[in-house]
Structure formats: structure tokens, C-alpha cells
Amino acid sequence: MVLHPHEIPVDESLVRSLVADQLPQWAGLPLSPAGAGTDNTMYRLGDELLVRVPRTAGNALAVRKEQEWLPRLAPLLPLPVPAVVHAGAPTDAFPLAWSVHRWIDGEVAGPGTVRDWAAFGTDLAAFVRELHRADLLDAVRAEGLDWYRGGSPRPCDEWVGGCLADCRRLVGAELDVDALEAVWRAGLALPGPDGPHGWLHGDLKPSNLLVRDGGLHAVIDFGGLSVGFPDAEHAALWDLPPAARLAYREALELDDVTWARARAWAVAVAVGGIPYYWDVLPAFVAECRARLRAVLADLAGTG
Incomplete structure (x- = not known):
């Protein structure tokens, strides 16, 4: 297709x-x-x-x-x-x-493959910690390693706003898009990311996390590899169950501001995927909708 x-x-x-x-x-x-x-x-x-x-x-x-x-x-x-x-x-x-x-043997992370989601979140955090700390090997945020997800969210506001408008039309009957926009706006209002740049995977969604014997075994698809700030790296945690998300956050000791910026990125990426893939890839649209439901549940204290 x-x-x-x-x-x-x-x-x-x-x-x-x-x-x-x-x-x-x-x-x-x-x-x-x-x-x-x-x-x-x-x-x-x-x-x-x-x-x-x-x-x-x-x-x-x-x-x-x-x-x-x-x-x-x-x-x-x-x-x-x-x-x-x-x-x-x-x-x-x-x-x-x-x-x-x-070839790397393994199954995609999911309810039928992961034995303990809290342990999975902790193990994913350990991988992310080492990736973000890894020597940059003279790489800089340029020449293909400057993907938008490693930078400030502010330059993305125009296209995210357009996608939020599209989502009101497409999924507004099932999702509180106003609340999702508020998450995005709250993220924009926070102080911008700072600190040293590091390596970023860029897309740690479940299909890029391989499981063996119930636990995290490998991380694949580094097409989004970049150098930058880590906030957007954590956005994919809203694709995982709450137990994994909590264990990951605790293992990395992420503060409230970093977590709020990550949640804003989770909204941005998901609302971008819905209109783009609406007519051609329903399975991916479903993943984006599930992520947004998880964000809303998190806000409501039910996820």
C-alpha cells in the first residue's frame, strides 16, 4: 500500500x-x-x-x-x-x-509478549539512559541528525495547530481535542529544554521494541536517530501501559516539567499521524488514537 x-x-x-x-x-x-x-x-x-x-x-x-x-x-x-x-x-x-x-529474533512488545510491564519500563529506561549518555562521536545536531523531535516544540506549533483542527473534524466525537490542545499549549508555555544534547532514538513505540522470554530484548528502527534534547524521546511511553510508564519515569527520575513537555510531544506526534494516515493506514491511526486516549486518562487520573 x-x-x-x-x-x-x-x-x-x-x-x-x-x-x-x-x-x-x-x-x-x-x-x-x-x-x-x-x-x-x-x-x-x-x-x-x-x-x-x-x-x-x-x-x-x-x-x-x-x-x-x-x-x-x-x-x-x-x-x-x-x-x-x-x-x-x-x-x-x-x-x-x-x-x-x-535478523534479530523477538516479538513486538504487547500484552501477549511482555510478562511484567513495570520491569519492562525499567529496562527500557536503562537503555534510554545509556543511549542518551553515549559518546556523541563528534556528531552534532545537523546534517540529518537534527530531527524536529530533538528540538524545541515551539517551531512545531503551526502544524500541530492544523492537525488539532483536523482531529476535531475526524475524531472529535470520541476524543476531547480541547483537552489535548491544552496539554500541547501547557507544554509550549514551559521553559524550553536545556542542557547538553545527546543521542535520541526518536520513535520508541512498541513496534520498535522487541521482546524475548517476556522481557525487553532489542531496540530496532533507528531511522529517527538524531542528536538533541531528550523530552520528545519519552513521548512514546503513552503507548505503553501505566505500569511501564510509571516505572520508566521513576527509573530516569524525570521531573514534572520534563514529563509535561514529554506529554505535549506525545500529543503532537499522535495528532500529526491521524490526519496524515487517515485514508491509507487505519492501523497506525488506531495507534495514535490509543495514545491520545492514554494521555487523557493520565490527566484524569484513571490511566
Whole structure:
């Protein structure tokens, strides 16, 4: 399914041709769909490899970012992250960069896979702590590492306001959009983030957190990797149950101001996703709606 303007269609035949052309030693391995996100389409290659193909030219920039930085960051982190084993070159058939990663066994974090949500939140906090403390390796907030989620929320106010208006029309009957806007406005009114920049994953939603034996095992999809302030990093915690969210906050000792800014970012990202994907990806829209319900429940003291 096409999700974005100027998206380049990808199917099994194309991926097989890329592998045959650039990795002939693996051309005979079985190839099967392994899921599709909003930015990339994935195919499992044999038992040990994953082909990761971007949807758009912008997504290809994120692929190159993973290729450059993940090999250097992986030794600094306490959990497995994707290992790039081949940096695919553009071709006439597919004019963008693409990757082959080492396959990581695990299941997406969810009610059927996580044994103890409080322990999960604590373990996720431990990973985030080490990521944010990791040596910047001379990286700066520029040249692809300056994603908006690592900066001040104020430059985002115009598009967030437009998305809130769209959400009133689309989901206003089920969600208190006025209350959600108040969360966003309260975040904007707080002092801006300060302190040193650090590495940020950028999108710690459950589908990027792999579970094995009931616990957090690996963190994947570093397409949103950036350098900046950490507030928006915590926004995805409203995708997890309250027990995980509380344990995460306590483990990182996040103060009320930081948490309020994180909650504002949670609203911003979710209200942005609803109108953009409304007609093309209902499952993602459902995730955004669930996050906003969690924010509202948190405010009401019921979540």
C-alpha cells in the first residue's frame, strides 16, 4: 500500500533483483515479507538477514544514517540494535539506498509478549539512559541528525495547530481535542529544554521494541536517530501501559516539567499521524488514537 507522495513501489521481485545484483552469494536464499512500517518495507532473507527498503527519498536518508552510525553506537548500548551487514547501492530499478541487517529474533512488545510491564519500563529506561549518555562521536545536531523531535516544540506549533483542527473534524466525537490542545499549549508555555544534547532514538513505540522470554530484548528502527534534547524521546511511553510508564519515569527520575513537555510531544506526534494516515493506514491511526486516549486518562487520573 502506498502511504506517501512520490513513494517508490517495492515488491518481492524488486527486492530479489537487488539481492541478486549486489549480493549474489545470497541470491538463492528464501525471501518473504517481514512487515512494512511507515518509512520502510522489510523482507526476511533466509534465516539470518533482513532487507530494509525505504519508501521515499527522504526515508533513504534515514537508511544512510543507520548505515553510518549504528555500527559505531552498537558497542555503547546495553541491548542489541540492528547490525548493518550490507549498504545497498541505488540502481536503475531502485534509485535509493537500502540495507541488509542481521535478523534479530523477538516479538513486538504487547500484552501477549511482555510478562511484567513495570520491569519492562525499567529496562527500557536503562537503555534510554545509556543511549542518551553515549559518546556523541563528534556528531552534532545537523546534517540529518537534527530531527524536529530533538528540538524545541515551539517551531512545531503551526502544524500541530492544523492537525488539532483536523482531529476535531475526524475524531472529535470520541476524543476531547480541547483537552489535548491544552496539554500541547501547557507544554509550549514551559521553559524550553536545556542542557547538553545527546543521542535520541526518536520513535520508541512498541513496534520498535522487541521482546524475548517476556522481557525487553532489542531496540530496532533507528531511522529517527538524531542528536538533541531528550523530552520528545519519552513521548512514546503513552503507548505503553501505566505500569511501564510509571516505572520508566521513576527509573530516569524525570521531573514534572520534563514529563509535561514529554506529554505535549506525545500529543503532537499522535495528532500529526491521524490526519496524515487517515485514508491509507487505519492501523497506525488506531495507534495514535490509543495514545491520545492514554494521555487523557493520565490527566484524569484513571490511566
